[in-house]
Amino acid sequence: MMTVCSFDFYIKSRNRNFNNLNTTKMKSELIKSPGLVKNANRRQFLKRGTLSVAAAGLLLVGCSDEDDPIPMNPGVNLGSGDTGxxxxAYALEQLEAAFYAAVLEGGYFANASAEEKTIMGDLEKHERAHREFFKAALGNSAIENLEVNFGSIDFNSRNSVLAAAKTFEDLGVAAYNGAGQFLENPDFLLIAGKIVSVEARHAAAIRDLINPGSDDFAGDDLIDSNGLERTLTFSEVLTAASSFVTTPIDFSQLPS
Incomplete structure (x- = not known):
């Protein structure tokens, strides 16, 4: 059974090319929403970058009986331009939100320290908020819910969960960094900048959990000699994500 969160946050656009996107409302919601992270140490670090959107109820989607034929999955087409x-971004946020939802149901989380439970709970809220933000912003242009496969992750193992979290968070930051240059609407670029700053804080927090007290939060594998974070192309990101996403994703209309 797959768990999907739904949230209504409808907006209209000032730009005739993006009828389902209201950037004024999007920015307004970002400014007025309260933070999701409240307390000490790593939580304070996360709090400064929190992008808060109200939470929603869970919608459970059932699977077909094993005896029924498995339907072909035609996949999704991301589209072109800013909508694409x-x-x-929505596809990546779906993946991250699904991952942290699974973390909260696993043995690692059940036996984690109070601090790590708080951190993981906050990350789940953030990624769920990001996902629902894009879903509502895109409206009828949004792709469908992706099917994910986390079979390679042991959710009872701290090492396995944190290694996967590191992969997802680092990938998310590099993805936003690579995609931002192609956005034409400056309002979308502003919002992407706000979200990627939160993702970067997530990545740093996870790396600190893995190697506390080290400089791994800004390691040489992330930051180049000019002090700039790495970027990845659409193809590189989706190829890496394909290990965890079973829904075919057509990104052929995105810029290269």
Missing amino acids: ILNY
């Missing part, structure tokens, strides 16, 4: 790039 926002769908790209």
Whole structure:
């Protein structure tokens, strides 16, 4: 059974090319929403970058009986232009939100320290908020819910969960960094900048959990000699994500 969160946050656009996107409302919601993270140490670090959107109820989607034929999955097409790039971000946020939802149901989380439970709970809220933000912003242009496969992750193992979290968070930051240059609407670029700053804080927090007290939060594998974070192309990101996403994703209309 797959768990999907739904949230209504409808907006309209000032730009005739993006009828389902209201950037004024999007920015307004970002400014007025309260933080999701409240307390000490790593939580304070996360709090400064929190992008808060109200939470929603869970919608359970059932699977077909094993005896029934398995339908072909035609996949999703991200589209083109800014809409395609926002769908790209939406796909990644779906993946991250699904991952942290699974973390909260696993043995690692059940036996984790109070601090790590708080951190993981906050990350789940953030990624769920990001996902629902893009879903509502895209409206009828949003891709469908992706099917994920986390069979390679042991959710009872701290090492396995944190290694996967590191992969997802680092990938998310590099993805936003690579995609931002192609956004034409400056309002979308502003919002992407706010979200990627939160993702970067997530990545740093996870790396600190893995190697506390080290400089791994800004390691040489992330930051180049000019002090700039790495970027990845659409193809590189989706190829890496394909290990965990079973829904075929057509990104052929995105810029290269």
